[in-house]
Amino acid sequence: MRVAIITDNYFVTPKTEEIRSLLANSFAGVGLKPVQLRNDFLLPSNEGEKPLLDAVLFWDKDAVLARRLESFGIKVINSAQSIxxxxxxxxxxxxxxxxxxEMPTTVLAPFTYSNIGYTDFAFLDKVTEVIDFPIVVKERHGSFGQQVHLASNFDELKEIVRKIAPIPMLFQQYIExxxxxxxxxxxxxxxxxxxxxxxxxxxxxxxxxxxxxxxxxxxxxxxxxxxxxxxxxxxxxxxxxxxxxxxxxxxxxxxxxxxxxxxxxxxxxxxxxxxxxxxxxxx
Ligand SMILES: Nc1ncnc2c1ncn2[C@@H]1O[C@H](COP(=O)(O)OP(=O)(O)O)[C@@H](O)[C@H]1O
Ligand SMILES: [Mg+2]
CATH class of the missing domain: 3.30.470.20 (ATP-grasp fold, B domain)
Known part of the structure; x- marks a missing residue:
């Protein structure tokens, strides 16, 4: 079995490296010899040859690369779709x-073009009709709590949305x-x-x-x-x-x-x- 552990090439910190080596050592412990690859080892393309791999532990968010590997018939865990x-x-x-x-009530902001953003905030009235303050505002992509915010009233909500836009976001009921x-x-x-x-x-x-x-x-x-x-x-x-x-x-x-x-x-x-x-x- 030719297996690989794929990690990100750009988000590299002592913590990510520690996890990578813990995973690699544990793979050795179950008799696997994984190659350690970064997500630039193969650039997704409509051409190109299948890499010599049977299965991959995909420890990255590069879902497009994961999808390309799957299309070659390589077993990818977690799957591209789940990523x-x-x-x-x-x-x-x-x-x-x-x-x-069951999740807290969650409402997604409407799509807007990145060079336009929101030209009006009328949609926030619809948000506050179904979600009571305080309201959690989350960028749709984010980690470590860094893109998660709390608005305790309408002015704060509008200010947060103004700052985040045009990045895609959602609104969620705060749960005590x-x-x-x-x-x-x-x-x-x-x-x-x-x-x-x-x-x-x-x-x-x-x-x-x-x-x-x-x-x-x-x-x-x-x-x-x-x-x-x-x-x-x-x-x-x-x-x-x-x-x-x-x-x-x-x-x-x-x-x-x-x-x-x-x-x-x-x-x-x-x-x-x-x-x-x-x-x-x-x-
Ligand atoms: N609806 C909510 N009500 C109360 N606290 C929340 C809510 N959503 C998130 N949080 C708090 O914010 C943290 C970060 O939110 P989360 O959605 O997990 O984003 P991230 O991907 O940044 O971890 C959670 O671990 C939780 O402590
Ligand atoms: Mg979280």
């Missing part, structure tokens, strides 16, 4: 609705959960580890990268089932699922290539090993 879905919080919300998965959320790590339809993340500085976003604290967490049956159903709905075999633990658990988002090092440290679960074992079994 596309997870990477777009708007498409994810629509997909979750198709699967009957004490500035905390849950991250459940799913591998092959099983929750293998979970943490509770808590923001300690008053920020409503519980992301670890923003300084949130993580503690080992045992999910309820309902939470674990929601995470597995959500990952499956997006087609993600390996997923970091964020859940908002409000009055009832609601899906926040599914991450197709979630950073798992801090979750590994907090739970003691060898996530990289679980991923390698699952990958070896699935190819």
């Amino acid at each position: 596309e879905l997870c990477d777009d919080k708007g498409l994810s919300a629509l997909r979750a609705a198709e699967c009957g998965i 959960c004490g500035n905390s959320d849950l991250r459940l790590q799913v591998v092959g339809e099983k929750v293998i580890a979970a943490v509770k993340r808590m923001s300690l500085n008053g920020d409503f976003r519980a992301n670890a990268t923003l300084g949130g604290k993580m503690i080992n967490y045992t999910p309820t049956k309902e939470e674990a089932e929601l995470a597995v159903r959500a990952a499956k709905c997006m087609g993600a075999e390996i997923a970091g699922v964020d859940i908002l633990p409000g009055k009832k658990p609601l899906l926040c988002e599914v991450n197709a290539n979630a950073h798992f090092k801090r979750l590994m440290d907090a739970t003691g679960v060898d996530v990289a090993k679980c991923i390698a074992e699952y990958f070896a079994k699935s190819i």
